Amino acid sequence: MKGVASSVRDVLVLDKVKVDFKLDGTFYNAVDSVDLSVKEGEILAIVGESGCGKSTLATSIMNLHDPVTTRVSGSIKFEGEELCGASPKNLEQIRGAQIGMIFQDPLAALNPLMRIGDQIKESLDLHTTLSSKEKEARVEELLSKVGIDDVKRTVRQYPHELSGGMRQRVMIAIAVACKPKLIIADEPTTALDVTIQAQILDLLKEIQQERGAGIILITHDLGVVAEVADQVAVMYAGQVVERGSVGDIFNDPKHPYTRSLLRSMPQTDTVDDELYVIAGNVPSLKKMAVDGCRFADRIPWVESAKHEAEPKLHEVSSRHFVRCTCYQDFEFPLEGDMK
């Protein structure tokens, strides 16, 4: 739903969320001080290259990390309730009922030994007081809602009998079965071909508009973001380096990383242009510099004085923020210099 009014309620508010993983006995930072919010009826896209911490952030909201090897701190408020440090019983009630999750690989997320109908019903068993008959009707209604034609047949099938697109539809049916207030979709269309991708995105938009749920959409595909998002957070090396409306990010990107990502996007009207490739990689956790601008290594032509010692998010316009001062007069080097 483009242009969600600012008076609309926040469904989720993250405040200084930090996640560290223990590797060989030492904790390393994977997500650093993330402040984000998702409003009712809003799609927030989280984008960035592989290894930026997008999935780690999402699984922290759902509290899906092993507490022995993972440290999560900060505040994660869902509908005003603090999830960081909440009891397993509380979290159990919220997961699946009030927060639905859609993963990239439905085959891994679905139970291979259980019929589709039973898997959807299981979620209703856990979180509703519907009678058996009502649940059966609801399972069929959900499958038909997500665009499955032969509902009676699908109810009796096992995951391996369905196509990738059908399985993703089933995951969405499970995620929305209990009418959640928030849906977290982690790369929901990455494994699907382009036509099915478009259908799944349309379905997500439809669900969000109909139910007013907030959606966090994790993706590395900026085309998908431009298509469906209201707000965008760009992550690099565990930090949000820029956030703003989809218009801010696509029409007035500020951070060198956001600009590099956009430059590397294929342009349909300029097919002859070579794709710009950002040199370097997202550092691994052990190699990540935690002080200073984490993107500095990838733009070595920018003088160190242009970076902040402790990069902060600066508000450049209402709800549009960018990290570090290096964006201020950032220029790409001339083509010959880049090689």
Ligand SMILES: Nc1ncnc2c1ncn2[C@@H]1O[C@H](COP(=O)(O)OP(=O)(O)OP(=O)(O)O)[C@@H](O)[C@H]1O
């Ligand atoms: N359980 C874990 N233990 C240790 N390190 C982890 C764990 N999960 C993720 N990481 C590391 O944390 C960093 C962030 O990973 P994450 O999967 O969140 O990135 P991502 O942006 O979602 O990437 P992708 O798009 O490939 O899923 C990476 O360096 C990854 O190797």
